[in-house]
Amino acid sequence: MMALLAAVLLGAQEPPEIAGWIRDLGDDAIEVRERATVELVRVGRRAEPALREAVRRGGEAGGRAAQVLAEIAKAERTRLFEAAPSRITLRKKDASLRETLEDIQKQTGCKLTTSFAPEGEKITIAFENTPLFEAVDALCRACRRTTYSVENRREDVSVSIAEGKCPDWPRVFRDQYFVRLEGLSLSTVYDLQGGGASKCRLDFRWGWEKGTRPQQAVLRIEELVDDLGNSYVADLPDPAMRPVGFAYVTTQQPVEWTRVPPAGATRFAKIRGSLDLSFPETLLVFPFEKPEESAGTLRKTEGGSVRLVSCARDRTRLRAKIGVHPGELVGRLEMKALDPQGREYPGRYTRGEAGDGESVLLSVEFTLPESSEAASLQFSSPSGARPRRIPFEFKDVRIR
Amino acid sequence: MSGAVFFLVLVQAADPAADLLKREWAAVEEMARRPDLKSALQGLARSKDADLAWWAGAALAELEAREQAGKAWREPLRVTFTAKERGASEVFREILGFARPSPPPVDVIEEDRPVTVAFKETPYFQALDEVSLQAGVVLARGAGGRRQMVRADPSHGPRQYRSSFAVSTVQLARKTDVTFREDPDSQLHLQLLLRVDPTVRMVDTEGECVIVLARDDTGHSLLKEGSTPGVRIRSGEGEAALQLVLGLPPPEARRISLLRGTVSITLARKTEEIEFGNLGKAPEQVRESGGVKAVLKSIERSGDEIRVEIELSAKERLPWPDADNILLDDGEGRPFQRAGSSMSSSASGATYRLTFRDRDGVGEARRLQVSVVSETYPRKVFFELRDFVMR
Numbered sequence: 001m002m003a004l005l006a007a008v009l010l011g012a013q014e015p016p017e018i019a020g021w022i023r024d025l026g027d028d029a030i031e032v033r034e035r036a037t038v039e040l041v042r043v044g045r046r047a048e049p050a051l052r053e054a055v056r057r058g059g060e061a062g063g064r065a066a067q068v069l070a071e072i073a074k075a076e077r078t079r080l081f082e083a084a085p086s087r088i089t090l091r092k093k094d095a096s097l098r099e100t101l102e103d104i105q106k107q108t109g110c111k112l113t114t115s116f117a118p119e120g121e122k123i124t125i126a127f128e129n130t131p132l133f134e135a136v137d138a139l140c141r142a143c144r145r146t147t148y149s150v151e152n153r154r155e156d157v158s159v160s161i162a163e164g165k166c167p168d169w170p171r172v173f174r175d176q177y178f179v180r181l182e183g184l185s186l187s188t189v190y191d192l193q194g195g196g197a198s199k200c201r202l203d204f205r206w207g208w209e210k211g212t213r214p215q216q217a218v219l220r221i222e223e224l225v226d227d228l229g230n231s232y233v234a235d236l237p238d239p240a241m242r243p244v245g246f247a248y249v250t251t252q253q254p255v256e257w258t259r260v261p262p263a264g265a266t267r268f269a270k271i272r273g274s275l276d277l278s279f280p281e282t283l284l285v286f287p288f289e290k291p292e293e294s295a296g297t298l299r300k301t302e303g304g305s306v307r308l309v310s311c312a313r314d315r316t317r318l319r320a321k322i323g324v325h326p327g328e329l330v331g332r333l334e335m336k337a338l339d340p341q342g343r344e345y346p347g348r349y350t351r352g353e354a355g356d357g358e359s360v361l362l363s364v365e366f367t368l369p370e371s372s373e374a375a376s377l378q379f380s381s382p383s384g385a386r387p388r389r390i391p392f393e394f395k396d397v398r399i400r
Numbered sequence: 401m402s403g404a405v406f407f408l409v410l411v412q413a414a415d416p417a418a419d420l421l422k423r424e425w426a427a428v429e430e431m432a433r434r435p436d437l438k439s440a441l442q443g444l445a446r447s448k449d450a451d452l453a454w455w456a457g458a459a460l461a462e463l464e465a466r467e468q469a470g471k472a473w474r475e476p477l478r479v480t481f482t483a484k485e486r487g488a489s490e491v492f493r494e495i496l497g498f499a500r501p502s503p504p505p506v507d508v509i510e511e512d513r514p515v516t517v518a519f520k521e522t523p524y525f526q527a528l529d530e531v532s533l534q535a536g537v538v539l540a541r542g543a544g545g546r547r548q549m550v551r552a553d554p555s556h557g558p559r560q561y562r563s564s565f566a567v568s569t570v571q572l573a574r575k576t577d578v579t580f581r582e583d584p585d586s587q588l589h590l591q592l593l594l595r596v597d598p599t600v601r602m603v604d605t606e607g608e609c610v611i612v613l614a615r616d617d618t619g620h621s622l623l624k625e626g627s628t629p630g631v632r633i634r635s636g637e638g639e640a641a642l643q644l645v646l647g648l649p650p651p652e653a654r655r656i657s658l659l660r661g662t663v664s665i666t667l668a669r670k671t672e673e674i675e676f677g678n679l680g681k682a683p684e685q686v687r688e689s690g691g692v693k694a695v696l697k698s699i700e701r702s703g704d705e706i707r708v709e710i711e712l713s714a715k716e717r718l719p720w721p722d723a724d725n726i727l728l729d730d731g732e733g734r735p736f737q738r739a740g741s742s743m744s745s746s747a748s749g750a751t752y753r754l755t756f757r758d759r760d761g762v763g764e765a766r767r768l769q770v771s772v773v774s775e776t777y778p779r780k781v782f783f784e785l786r787d788f789v790m791r
Contacts, residue, residue: 165581167580168580168581169580170580181580183577184577185575185576185577185578186576187573187574187575187576189572190572190573190574190788190789190790190791191556192555192557192558192572192788193556193789194789194791196790196791263651397578398583398584399576399578400576400584400586
């Protein structure tokens with residue numbers, strides 16, 4: 001009876017097409033099999049029970065179902081660091097800016113603030129599965145008197161709408177990302193003796209939606225030519241690889257070089273390149289239940305280990321010493337204490353010193369309300385590197 | 401007097417306009433000493449002939465400056481001496497000695513290159529600049545009033561040494577900014593530096609710079625409508641930085657052939673030199689001079705530091721001095737080094753908190769001197785620079 005109830009409940013959660021797609025995994029036509037694979041990965045966890053059942057039944061479809069399950073697991077790990085992009089579907093006719101922003105906020109959960117809401121100005125827009133930044137950009141242009149800025153802070157993002165003409169930045173929107181050329185400058189400083197030093201500079205800015213947390217971002221230019229056919233790629237410095245980190249990943253980058261386009265050049269005919277992001281592949285988690293009684297416990301994963309060396313409570317402070325191996329995990333280690341109700345209290349380092357071999361001994365501290373008990377400590381660190389490339393190509397960028 | 405010279409003097413007296421247009425700066429300098437020409441110059445300065453108005457304005461500005469300065473008028477500093485293959489630091493110190501009897505030491509940071517100079521009634525800053533250019537160094541300000549000879553490429557480009565002022569080029573740059581809001585905007589950015597003879601004291605008030613003519617070698621005007629030059633007065637250094645934005649010349653232009661402008665600054669006519677002695681014995685001391693009241697609120701030693709608090713007040717708003725004008729010494733003229741300062745001011749007064757540090761060879765702190773400007777006068781400096789190379 002219970003099994004039947006469970007099956008009924010599961011069946012109620014599964015999209016009805018799942019059974020058909022699983023059947024299609026055994027189809028003779030490769031196109032049919034591939035389409036079924038894509039759809040099942042997109043459905044994700046809700047397809048897992050049916051896929052496991054298919055694996056149990058075996059056969060060709062069972063083998064492919066196992067592959068789909070592995071793909072889904074990989075996609076789930078990816079979503080830890082790269083949330084699915086918002087898709088906005090909205091039609092408005094003669095609506096106010098504030099009302100339209102509220103609707104976008106409801107659909108995306110993204111914080112949209114505005115210091116300017118022109119009364120009387122009516123907006124007509126139609127979005128169909130439009131990514132967030134593309135929608136905001138189109139909205140500001142539809143409104144004509146508004147512009148916007150985006151600020152990424154850790155995994156959060158805020159979009160501010162303000163009064164002003166929205167610059168016509170060369171820009172690209174891809175899923176949850178945008179890349180734009182925010183400014184450009186050419187300068188020649190004369191030495192007043194018949195010589196001088198020149199500098200060109202392109203200022204790029206990019207951003208991502210809430211829930212997306214790359215650990216590294218670097219912009220690369222692959223093609224840069226003016227309208228006279230002069231190429232400048234060979235003049236560009238190699239983009240510096242920034243250290244991997246989570247606390248702050250840059251969202252802007254100047255590209256500088258020293259050869260100014262000749263006086264006859266009036267535009268860059270093409271600026272092509274990519275924003276290269278790197279995401280962790282997985283999250284290593286090191287949990288310690290009842291930490292005050294768990295001194296000496298070692299938690300080990302494939303990517304490293306954490307040993308709880310000591311842990312003691314002093315009123316609101318819970319102080320612990322941990323050994324982290326390898327030491328390179330320390331830079332990306334996040335930590336929290338959890339009370340029995342699951343409330344989280346973030347921790348901080350107070351001291352670090354070299355431990356045995358490649359390990360590092362860290363003193364950490366958590367502040368909890370006096371009445372709260374620390375049921376567990378959880379240390380986590382992203383691991384691995386998964387690249388993501390956001391290509392862009394800007395044409396006919398005026399320079400004079 | 402020969403017939404020709406007699407005729408020239410007659411022409412000059414009879415027709416200042418022709419004289420100004422013909423002899424330019426030489427005429428300006430002569431007419432600046434002729435109060436009898438004031439009303440004539442006032443008329444000429446309003447002339448529709450822009451050249452004539454410019455030169456008459458320059459002469460009038462010099463003449464009025466002499467009148468307004470009164471007893472505070474100082475003749476422009478001129479340097480006369482020769483040096484053959486002598487270290488640049490030594491030559492610098494000799495030039496600095498023309499401004500004050502005991503010039504500050506000149507520290508050599510790297511190499512002390514030999515220079516050869518022959519100055520005869522040479523303007524003070526022209527002499528300093530010539531040594532800089534020969535030795536490939538710049539003379540920077542160091543701690544405690546010392547000077548440092550720093551290895552660097554001194555600024556080239558046009559410069560003018562007239563009266564008690566030098567106007568020189570710091571940088572010329574051509575810039576284009578694209579913000580994607582409007583069409584690309586291209587401009588020439590010119591930074592100039594006005595230096596004032598150390599015998600004349602400039603005060604911290606708002607300065608104003610006006611460019612009246614800017615022309616390239618193709619004859620195009622480079623004046624940019626609506627652009628107001630920035631002026632930043634650094635009275636402690638006796639300098640004002642001027643930031644000019646000019647229009648972009650056509651591609652075939654190779655130089656800015658002529659730039660004319662004026663800078664309005666404020667100079668000191670009267671200063672009150674206030675001195676506190678017996679430091680440490682009388683905890684709070686009060687001095688009054690020329691309507692300026694100075695109160696030494698406290699002086700405390702802490703380790704190798706001495707902290708001083710002073711209040712200045714007056715019935716009318718004065719250009720309160722900067723910290724460079726407050727000196728602590730050991731009573732024998734050996735100053736302590738200033739390590740920090742803060743100042744807050746209002747219309748009626750100013751409060752200073754200064755920290756001085758012990759220096760080798762300096763005894764106990766015995767004397768505190770404050771120099772306050774109690775009267776000022778406006779000064780308009782005319783400048784004309786030619787041939788800025790833009791290649």
